Amino acid sequence: MKKEETEKILDSINFPQDIRNLPEKKIPQLCDEVREFLIESIAETGGHFGSNLGVVELTVALHRVFDTPNDLLVWDVGHQAYPHKILTGRKGRLKTIRKKGGLAPFPKREESQYDSLSVGHTSTSISAALGMTVAHQGEKEAPQVVAVIGDGALAGGMALEALNHSGDIEADLLVILNDNKMSISPNVGGIRKHLTRLISSPLYVYWHTKGNKFLRRVPMLREFIRRADKYIRGMITHGTLFEELGFKYYGPIDGHDIKTLLDVLINLKKVKGPKFLHIITKKGKGYLPAEQDEFSLHAVKPFDVATGQIKKTKPKVISYSDVFSDWICAKAEKDNKLHSITPAMGEGSGLAEFRKKFPERFHDVGIAEQHAVTFAVGLACEGKRPVVSIYSSFLQRAYDQFIHDVAYQNLNILFAIDRAGIVGPDGATHNGSFDLSFMRIVPNLIVMVPANKNECYSMLETGYRYKGPVAIRYPRGGEKGEYNQKAYLIEIGKAKIIQQGTKIAILSFGAILEKTKKVAQKLEATLINMRFVKPLDEELLKNLAQEYDFFITVEDNTILGGAGSAVNEFVLNNSLEVKVKNIGLPDKFLGAGTREEILADNNLNEEKILKTIEKFIS
Numbered sequence: 001m002k003k004e005e006t007e008k009i010l011d012s013i014n015f016p017q018d019i020r021n022l023p024e025k026k027i028p029q030l031c032d033e034v035r036e037f038l039i040e041s042i043a044e045t046g047g048h049f050g051s052n053l054g055v056v057e058l059t060v061a062l063h064r065v066f067d068t069p070n071d072l073l074v075w076d077v078g079h080q081a082y083p084h085k086i087l088t089g090r091k092g093r094l095k096t097i098r099k100k101g102g103l104a105p106f107p108k109r110e111e112s113q114y115d116s117l118s119v120g121h122t123s124t125s126i127s128a129a130l131g132m133t134v135a136h137q138g139e140k141e142a143p144q145v146v147a148v149i150g151d152g153a154l155a156g157g158m159a160l161e162a163l164n165h166s167g168d169i170e171a172d173l174l175v176i177l178n179d180n181k182m183s184i185s186p187n188v189g190g191i192r193k194h195l196t197r198l199i200s201s202p203l204y205v206y207w208h209t210k211g212n213k214f215l216r217r218v219p220m221l222r223e224f225i226r227r228a229d230k231y232i233r234g235m236i237t238h239g240t241l242f243e244e245l246g247f248k249y250y251g252p253i254d255g256h257d258i259k260t261l262l263d264v265l266i267n268l269k270k271v272k273g274p275k276f277l278h279i280i281t282k283k284g285k286g287y288l289p290a291e292q293d294e295f296s297l298h299a300v301k302p303f304d305v306a307t308g309q310i311k312k313t314k315p316k317v318i319s320y321s322d323v324f325s326d327w328i329c330a331k332a333e334k335d336n337k338l339h340s341i342t343p344a345m346g347e348g349s350g351l352a353e354f355r356k357k358f359p360e361r362f363h364d365v366g367i368a369e370q371h372a373v374t375f376a377v378g379l380a381c382e383g384k385r386p387v388v389s390i391y392s393s394f395l396q397r398a399y400d401q402f403i404h405d406v407a408y409q410n411l412n413i414l415f416a417i418d419r420a421g422i423v424g425p426d427g428a429t430h431n432g433s434f435d436l437s438f439m440r441i442v443p444n445l446i447v448m449v450p451a452n453k454n455e456c457y458s459m460l461e462t463g464y465r466y467k468g469p470v471a472i473r474y475p476r477g478g479e480k481g482e483y484n485q486k487a488y489l490i491e492i493g494k495a496k497i498i499q500q501g502t503k504i505a506i507l508s509f510g511a512i513l514e515k516t517k518k519v520a521q522k523l524e525a526t527l528i529n530m531r532f533v534k535p536l537d538e539e540l541l542k543n544l545a546q547e548y549d550f551f552i553t554v555e556d557n558t559i560l561g562g563a564g565s566a567v568n569e570f571v572l573n574n575s576l577e578v579k580v581k582n583i584g585l586p587d588k589f590l591g592a593g594t595r596e597e598i599l600a601d602n603n604l605n606e607e608k609i610l611k612t613i614e615k616f617i618s
Contacts, residue, residue: 008033015089016063016114027064028258031057034083039287041094046425048079048105051150054180054281057258058148059083065265066144072116072132076125076149076159078106080178081115088114098425100593105427120429121397122367123156125149126175130162133171142172144269150178150281152344155366166274167246174268174275175247178255180283242276251278256285319478320511321350323453324416326485327460328387332358337385338464339363343372349389349418369394373401380411385464391419392432392473403442406469410444413470414463420473421510421556422585422599427592433585435473436509437561440534446470446492447534449510449555449563453483455531461487475511475556477595493535501525504617505548509533509555509563512604516554519610525552533563536570545576552581552613556604559584581616583609 009026010033013019022030035056042049060083062073068088075081085103086094090112096102107115117128129147136142153159154177166173242249248271253260261279268275332338332354340354344367355362365372369390376386395402395417406413420432439447446466450456456474463470495507498517504525508516513529520527526548530537544551551571553564564582571580583603590598599605603612 010034010037010086010091013087014091016068016087019060019064019087022064024262027060027262031060031258034060034086035285035287037086037091037094038082042082045095045097045099048082050284051080051180052082053287054255054283054285055080055148055150055178056083056285057256057261058176058178058279058281059087061258061261061265062146062148063087065262065269066146069113069116071144072129072146073114074117074125074129074132074145074147075107075119076147076153077122078119080148080150081107084114085112088112098427098592100591100597102592105425105592106429120427121394122153123149123159125153126159126162126166126173129173129175130166130171133173134169144174145172146174146176148176148178150180152367156368157370163242163245163247163276170246170273172272172274174277176277176279177251178279178281179252180281245274247274247276249276249278251276252280253278255279255281317478317480318453318483319350319476320450320453320456320474321348321418321476322478323350323456323483324389324418324460324474325350325353327457327487328389328416329354329357330485331461331464332361335385336361337383339376339379339384339386340389341365341372341376341379341386342389343367343369343394345389345391345394345418348391349416351389369398370401373398374405376413377401377405377409377411380413381409385412385414387414387416387464389416389418391430392417392421392435393419393423393430395435396438399438402439407442407444410468412467414460415469415471416460417471417473419476421475421512422590422595423476424595424598425592428589431590431598432473432475433556433558433590435471436533436555436557436563437565439471439473440561440563440566444468445534446532448472448490448532449530450474451508451511451513451529451531453478455490455529457483457485458487458490459531462490462492465489466492473510475595479514490531493532493537495531495537495540496529497526498529499525499527501527503548504550504552504613505544506552506554506613507564507567509553509557512554512556515599515604515606515609518606519613522610523613525613530563533566536566538570541567541570542574542576545571545578548578550579550581550617552583552616554604554609555584556599557584558587560587579616581613583612 009030013030035053038052075084090103093103098105104111106120107117109115109118125147126149129145133145149159250264253264255261264277268277328340339361340351341363342349342351343365346352346355346364351362365375372388376388379386417435419430420435423430423432439445446468448459448463450459450472459472463472499520501520501524504523506516506520506525506527507530508527509530516527551567553567555563557563559582562584564584568580571578585602600608
């Protein structure tokens with residue numbers, strides 16, 4: 001075999017300039033090699049998978065056509081940006097992604113000049129890209145700005161607001177919809193490909209512009225042709241919505257047809273004003289198991305390339321999400337007023353079984369957290385019992401609705417908040433480090449923090465029966481062993497003494513309790529499972545202050561404004577003679593790593609909790 005036949009093109013591609021220097025006939029081979037590299041890498045490390053396989057051709061085309069990093073690419077969500085990382089100087093580090101000290105799971109400005117926006121949540125790309133466009137208006141060599149949005153992100157209200165603004169100010173911006181669910185139109189074919197090439201071509205754009213100038217002198221004829229043009233384009237492109245918002249719409253085209261992609265992007269570089277390119281891609285493209293199972297292989301743990309089967313590294317544990325699934329299905333059997341609402345996190349939150357059993361009461365509203373919360377408000381206003389299942393870091397996006405629509409009206413809505421505290425590999429954008437702080441200041445709200453699976457099940461039942469809004473926050477994952485699916489009601493605001501001791505009272509909030517048990521034993525301290533952040537067990541705190549010299553609060557939330565702060569306020573306001581030490585997460589964004597690694601790095605493992613307490617009391 002000749003040497004040139006064994007060499008891979010990707011080996012010589014380190015930065016986008018190398019793609020731009022590559023002969024066009026070699027571009028398809030480069031796409032194949034990027035996809036192959038991606039499959040091999042993620043099979044070993046785990047990570048977001050299906051979306052990245054679907055966006056390979058688009059990524060290559062963007063970096064070939066546009067002068068990155070001078071031109072700006074803005075990736076929505078960012079879990080489709082692995083090929084972008086591979087082609088922008090980071091392929092050698094891809095196997096470190098989502099690991100401690102490794103590549104960030106999503107685009108990060110500090111990591112590369114090619115990452116124009118740090119991101120981890122959805123529907124932000126068009127707003128940011130529009131801001132970048134406006135920032136460079138009037139410059140002689142203004143960069144071209146491209147926003148790539150997909151995986152349901154276009155349904156987010158923020159994305160639609162940005163589209164509306166972009167069209168209104170006629171910004172010179174290109175928005176690309178990576179439609180891997182055929183959410184707008186399934187029609188991809190030769191005629192549509194030809195028409196998209198035609199209406200994006202310089203000749204068409206030139207005569208379209210010239211014609212508009214001429215027709216200004218003949219208003220009646222101009223209006224007739226404008227309506228006819230809009231009607232014809234509507235029939236062939238399905239872009240009426242985007243045209244109404246002020247965008248020139250192109251597509252849909254096959255996002256895996258690299259030649260057409262290159263032709264259209266080259267054409268669109270010359271078109272001024274707001275442009276919307278709709279491409280159709282296949283999630284999991286090029287790897288059959290991912291094509292056939294788009295959800296399971298959306299984000300994966302390490303897997304076997306030959307079979308697509310996840311490698312078994314540890315025995316399966318019953319997670320808090322499993323507990324929630326068991327409870328909500330059992331409750332829905334007995335109460336037909338129960339409705340489940342989730343913003344596109346049905347499977348992740350444990351609602352797959354509920355959806356099968358009660359499809360008419362399962363509501364996945366898409367990636368639209370604000371809508372999810374106020375939709376639940378409408379159900380509650382009319383006597384239904386909504387349960388909103390949402391990740392901690394996603395609830396942040398609906399904070400106004402949480403306060404103004406739910407708490408202000410004191411409605412009967414239960415929030416099951418998954419992924420609270422430290423999430424792990426997905427890093428800073430997904431850690432639920434702030435929920436206790438932002439929830440405990442909200443009037444009318446009860447905030448519960450289960451210490452284990454049994455308690456979680458009972459808290460869900462208690463919260464559902466309570467009249468008013470209740471939030472129950474629990475971590476990702478779980479612990480070994482079965483749990484008792486018999487709910488007992490918990491008195492609101494009452495803590496539980498786990499162990500009696502002297503001098504020191506350790507006040508533990510949530511699932512961190514397991515790490516404080518051995519600490520309490522070594523210190524011969526009293527250990528309290530606080531169970532509630534709001535309301536606190538004030539009677540117990542007053543009694544404890546008469547017997548103990550020290551209160552030690554422990555939580556997996558930021559110390560600022562968290563559960564420990566609630567104890568501090570109570571101690572000060574009641575002039576209790578006790579010294580208080582808060583142990584929790586620091587005032588910073590925490591990177592990727594395993595849950596145990598991050599807790600240990602932030603003084604929240606057994607050894608460091610013990611040392612912190614010993615230093616304080618000495």
